[in-house]
Amino acid sequence: MCESEMTKYRHTDPNWETGNAKRDQPRICPVSGKKMYANEGEAKTTAAHRMSDKESARMQLRTYKCLYCGAWHLTRKEA
Numbered sequence: 001m002c003e004s005e006m007t008k009y010r011h012t013d014p015n016w017e018t019g020n021a022k023r024d025q026p027r028i029c030p031v032s033g034k035k036m037y038a039n040e041g042e043a044k045t046t047a048a049h050r051m052s053d054k055e056s057a058r059m060q061l062r063t064y065k066c067l068y069c070g071a072w073h074l075t076r077k078e079a
């Protein structure tokens, strides 16, 4: 007897997607006025995206950890 062919289809709960969609507003450092990144990787990813943008292709960004808020910021690096 084999009953392993039960259908795996399940209807999605209609309430499943409500509530927890967009909750991450960018936080701004009160001292530097820069956008706060939770970790270095996130800051670097954003920096890479910005530097790959044509309009700001010449802009060099580096990441640093803020002494005041403890988050990571991006700052422009002199070429």
Ligand SMILES: [Zn+2]
Residues within 6 Å of the ligand: 029, 030, 031, 032, 066, 067, 068, 069, 070, 071, 073
């Ligand atoms: Zn800061």
